[in-house]
Amino acid sequence: MRTAKNATTSATEDTTGNPTDNAAGTAAASGGPTARTADGSPGAAGPGARGSRGRAPRTFEQANRRLKWAMLAPALAFVGLMIVFPLVFTLNLSFTDAFGAVNAGKNYVGAQNFLDALGDSRRFWPAVQRTVVFTVGAVVLETVLGLALAMLMRKPFRGMRWVRTVLIIPLLTTPVAIGILWLLILDPSNGIANHLLTSLGLPPQEFLGSVSQSLPTLMLIDVWQWTPMMTLLLLAGLTTLPEEPEEAALVDGAGGWQRFRYVILPMLGPTLATALVLRAVDALKTFDILYATKGAGGGSDFEAETLNVYAYGLTFDYQEYGLASAVLALFTLFIIGVVILLRRRTGRKTA
Amino acid sequence: MSPTVSSSVRRPDAGGGASADAGAGAGAVGTVPSPRPGRRRRGYGAWLRGIAIAAVTVVFALPIVWMFAAAFKTNVQVTDPTVGLWFSPTLDNFRSILETGQILRPMGNSLLVGVVSTVLSAIIAVPAAWAVGRFRMRRTGSLILVARIVPAISLLVPWYYLFAQAGMVGSYTVLVLSHMFVSVPLILWIMISFFEGLPVELEEAARTDGLSAFGAFWRITLPLAAPGTATASLLAFVFSWNNFMFALIFADERTQTVPVALFNFISYASTDWGGLMAASSLITVPVLLAAVLGQKYLVAGLTSGASKG
Numbered sequence: 251m252r253t254a255k256n257a258t259t260s261a262t263e264d265t266t267g268n269p270t271d272n273a274a275g276t277a278a279a280s281g282g283p284t285a286r287t288a289d290g291s292p293g294a295a296g297p298g299a300r301g302s303r304g305r306a307p308r309t310f311e312q313a314n315r316r317l318k319w320a321m322l323a324p325a326l327a328f329v330g331l332m333i334v335f336p337l338v339f340t341l342n343l344s345f346t347d348a349f350g351a352v353n354a355g356k357n358y359v360g361a362q363n364f365l366d367a368l369g370d371s372r373r374f375w376p377a378v379q380r381t382v383v384f385t386v387g388a389v390v391l392e393t394v395l396g397l398a399l400a401m402l403m404r405k406p407f408r409g410m411r412w413v414r415t416v417l418i419i420p421l422l423t424t425p426v427a428i429g430i431l432w433l434l435i436l437d438p439s440n441g442i443a444n445h446l447l448t449s450l451g452l453p454p455q456e457f458l459g460s461v462s463q464s465l466p467t468l469m470l471i472d473v474w475q476w477t478p479m480m481t482l483l484l485l486a487g488l489t490t491l492p493e494e495p496e497e498a499a500l501v502d503g504a505g506g507w508q509r510f511r512y513v514i515l516p517m518l519g520p521t522l523a524t525a526l527v528l529r530a531v532d533a534l535k536t537f538d539i540l541y542a543t544k545g546a547g548g549g550s551d552f553e554a555e556t557l558n559v560y561a562y563g564l565t566f567d568y569q570e571y572g573l574a575s576a577v578l579a580l581f582t583l584f585i586i587g588v589v590i591l592l593r594r595r596t597g598r599k600t601a
Numbered sequence: 602m603s604p605t606v607s608s609s610v611r612r613p614d615a616g617g618g619a620s621a622d623a624g625a626g627a628g629a630v631g632t633v634p635s636p637r638p639g640r641r642r643r644g645y646g647a648w649l650r651g652i653a654i655a656a657v658t659v660v661f662a663l664p665i666v667w668m669f670a671a672a673f674k675t676n677v678q679v680t681d682p683t684v685g686l687w688f689s690p691t692l693d694n695f696r697s698i699l700e701t702g703q704i705l706r707p708m709g710n711s712l713l714v715g716v717v718s719t720v721l722s723a724i725i726a727v728p729a730a731w732a733v734g735r736f737r738m739r740r741t742g743s744l745i746l747v748a749r750i751v752p753a754i755s756l757l758v759p760w761y762y763l764f765a766q767a768g769m770v771g772s773y774t775v776l777v778l779s780h781m782f783v784s785v786p787l788i789l790w791i792m793i794s795f796f797e798g799l800p801v802e803l804e805e806a807a808r809t810d811g812l813s814a815f816g817a818f819w820r821i822t823l824p825l826a827a828p829g830t831a832t833a834s835l836l837a838f839v840f841s842w843n844n845f846m847f848a849l850i851f852a853d854e855r856t857q858t859v860p861v862a863l864f865n866f867i868s869y870a871s872t873d874w875g876g877l878m879a880a881s882s883l884i885t886v887p888v889l890l891a892a893v894l895g896q897k898y899l900v901a902g903l904t905s906g907a908s909k910g
Contacts, residue, residue, distance in 0.1 A: 274677050317732075317815055317818070318735070319732075326741075328781065329744060333756065334755070335759075336756045336758075336759035340755045340758050352761070353765075372605045399657055402650055402657070411897075413654060414896055414900055415892050416658050416661050418896060418903070419662070419889065419892050420661060420664075420665070422843075422891065423843075423885050423886045424859065424863070425886060427668070434671060434679070434874055435664060442667065442680070474660075474661070478661060482900055485904075486900075486904035515876060522699045528749075535752050535753070537753075541849075542864055542867070557752075562754050565754065565761070566850060569764070576756065580891060581752055586750060
């Protein structure tokens with residue numbers, strides 16, 4: 251195999267016409283220290299040759315340094331053009347009075363939009379409150395239920411495959427379809443949910459038809475849709491845990507709850523933290539279900555209007571691009587804050 | 602005991618039933634017997650566990666079952682909650698939505714946008730994931746987190762601004778580009794941890810054998826990464842298929858995707874529950890098929906990177 255390498259190296263050698271390079275090239279290929287001479291020798295050709303021979307590919311990383319950037323370039327270009335540039339654009343818009351037609355002129359108004367948003371107790375602050383309530387309620391329930399279900403499913407059982415298949419269906423089904431489906435199930439007069447409630451002797455509910463019950467109902471729909479995600483994430487974490495500590499605890503006479511609380515839960519910490527962050531970020535940004543079930547503005551009394559729905563309405567219903575950008579900037583900061591907080595509170599991880 | 606008989610290579614313990622004691626003994630962890638009351642409880646525990654799992658599964662499955670059932674009901678039956686899951690099915694709902702063409706064209710659009718955006722995303726993201734995973738470029742990798750954190754609407758504003766000025770709103774190009782905002786980071790996220798798990802020695806050996814660095818990636822690593830790429834692409838396609846917000850803004854009547862068509866369907870025909878459920882069922886079938894056939898891979902894809910952060 252070494253000869254094959256030699257052949258390719260000497261083939262490229264011809265372009266430089268430097269005989270000493272041959273030796274250097276071979277040495278470089280074998281990772282020898284003499285590779286330095288290639289750099290030193292005056293005839294060692296142009297930059298093209300340097301990449302392959304000038305630097306000793308002592309390690310895998312050095313050999314692929316160029317390739318690395320070539321492979322990254324398209325993705326970086328995409329991220330730059332489609333994500334970073336638009337974000338800067340939004341940030342810029344947030345300091346302007348952009349409004350109405352997209353090609354209308356705009357003036358810089360300083361921090362006015364931010365002041366307007368932060369001083370708005372009719373739409374902005376209630377939206378913040380709903381976002382927080384929705385996220386905390388949904389994520390806490392999903393974590394508790396998801397963890398319980400993951401513990402149930404931890405040991406293999408017959409039919410596990412099918413249970414997991416059922417669990418991924420809610421997460422993969424189109425959220426708009428799920429929203430419509432729940433509208434049917436929860437229909438105040440004709441839905442199966444109220445039929446079941448009344449047959450159990452419970453009073454029928456308004457669900458999405460009422461101002462006060464909309465947000466809690468949507469939270470429960472979110473719980474139905476995303477608890478499986480929590481379960482699967484935690485289940486993946488549980489299967490990687492070593493068994494010895496639990497066995498030791500068992501031998502020491504620890505009960506089921508004690509083993510869970512003092513052995514499994516601490517070990518599961520990092521997975522739990524990651525799952526919590528992922529879920530919280532997605533819950534904060536929930537849009538499809540809210541918009542599909544309650545429409546623009548989150549309903550007649552804005553009862554399901556979270557920050558995301560509010561920003562959407564500002565942009566595309568009111569064309570208040572400047573104010574919308576300011577709200578989005580604040581929203582993004584808020585999400586980043588939540589991520590930092592969750593990472594700190596749930597313990598630092600090596601990653 | 603039957604629902605929970607543990608047949609795995611892992612040593613059965615607490616949940617595994619009576620064999621747990623034998624297992625503990627064989628493991629030479631000591632001669633301390635497990636507490637006597639525990640043995641009895643475990644027998645019931647296994648039953649309870651089976652029942653609990655079955656109950657939870659039903660809770661998650663029932664709404665979807667209800668949706669499919671409603672798709673086969675007449676409009677009278679759909680809004681009559683006393684009609685449960687036993688009724689004589691009709692295909693009228695499917696016939697009507699297919700005849701009016703309300704759903705077929707959007708399905709075609711979604712398929713087109715989903716496939717094109719997923720393929721382009723894979724072409725961009727898989728090599729980048731290799732670079733990030735191979736060279737431990739944690740900082741570059743964490744750029745992806747930005748894409749996951751940023752609310753998509755904050756990109757919609759400038760995209761809309763720019764694409765509207767370019768007169769591109771309503772085109773497939775804009776839909777594909779916007780859907781790539783979701784699929785590029787998703788594929789990167791999954792493939793980075795996949796490449797981190799592939800041994801670097803294979804590529805090094807290929808290099809020693811005379812392949813160029815790119816050749817080693819192309820001929821050795823990429824074929825090995827095929828399962829991961831397939832998983833990531835499948836998920837990317839599903840999320841594109843489901844995407845609502847981007848198409849809501851960027852699609853016009855001609856290019857509207859399935860979720861938007863469904864959403865418009867509510868406003869036009871709020872009482873046609875049968876049609877709505879038939880349309881919902883129709884667009885859920887591909888997802889169901891994916892879930893049943895690729896469960897193992899989809900779960901792996903969805904949870905990848907979670908235990909590492």
